[in-house]
Amino acid sequence: MTVAFIFPGQGSQAIGMGKALFDAFAASRKIFEEVDEALGEKLSTLMFEGDPAQLQLTANAQPALMAVSLAALRALESEAGAVLARDVKFVAGHSLGEYSALAAAGALKIADAARLLRLRGKAMQAAVPVGAGAMAALIGADPELAAKIAGEATAASGVLCEVANDNGGGQIVVSGARQAVELAIEIAKENGVKRAMLLPVSAPFHCALMRPAADAMREALAATEIQPPAVDLVANVTAAPTRDPDEIRQLLVAQVCGAVRWRECMGFMHRQGVELFVEIGAGKVLAGLVKRTAEGARSLNVGVPSDVESFKLTA
Incomplete structure (x- = not known):
């Protein structure tokens, strides 16, 4: 084996x-x-x-x-x-x-x-100062849709949001400035993502x-x-x-x-x-x-x- x-x-x-x-x-x-x-x-x-x-x-x-x-x-x-x-x-x-x-x-x-x-x-x-960054899970998103959502959130907010984890099974995590991540959650819901929620983390890991x-x-x-x-x-x-x-x-x-x-x-x-x-x-x-x-x-x-x-x- x-x-x-x-x-x-x-x-x-x-x-x-x-x-x-x-x-x-x-x-x-x-x-x-x-x-x-x-x-x-x-x-x-x-x-x-x-x-x-x-x-x-x-x-x-x-x-x-x-x-x-x-x-x-x-x-x-x-x-x-x-x-x-x-x-x-x-x-x-x-x-x-x-x-x-x-x-x-x-x-x-x-x-x-x-x-x-x-x-x-x-x-x-x-x-990153505590509270300035955030991460969110997009449940039911594929990598391409998650990248699109993160890009739109970055463009609309003027601050960074990126895909941080592709865990598989439709579990994608985005990370970045809190304003952009919160906007990504709203954009995800508008795009039919099953669930989109902030994660209880202390910093925006795995982003620029x-x-x-x-x-x-x-x-x-x-x-x-x-x-x-x-x-x-x-x-x-x-x-x-x-x-x-x-x-x-x-x-x-x-x-x-x-x-x-x-x-x-x-x-x-x-x-x-x-x-x-x-x-x-x-x-x-x-x-x-x-x-x-x-x-x-x-x-x-x-x-x-x-x-x-x-x-x-x-x-």
């Missing part, structure tokens, strides 16, 4: 995530300890029993989600005998999940990934307004060692495979302002023969999208100890 490991992005965080892995598996526990040490604070305590509002902060949610993903992967390795380089054809991650995918495949050290994601979260939040954050990540990534991953990474902004460290560095910078082409990423992997997509980490968002983006493929998610047992049975 041909397998891809996929890694979730922001929105899957919840207090208590990763605690069962921490309690059950020594290999998982080491990941949380390594992330805590890299950040110089007990992020794990916030994740397991802290204030939900603090965990929602982008600078905390991003490294926290990466930690859960890597802890789940270590559980698969130690308890189910999984070997990524042997068992997996591709890795991919949604937005911040791309860092998790790279750490899983050995391209980034876990401590480096944690520090990069902390910086990424802070830089993205700082790029994030350029200051992209500049910060360019500088940080230039100083970070990146190794060729053990398997191909299917990148967010190209929906194409790569193992080249210099290209990966450039793609991670481009990803800050660029759209997440998740539908195309999944379609590419499925056409290359992937039959099973395993979501590694918190939540089940990506596994739930598999039926809409890779018809006929199967999905699993691995985020708690019982999921490790399910993976054994599947494998």
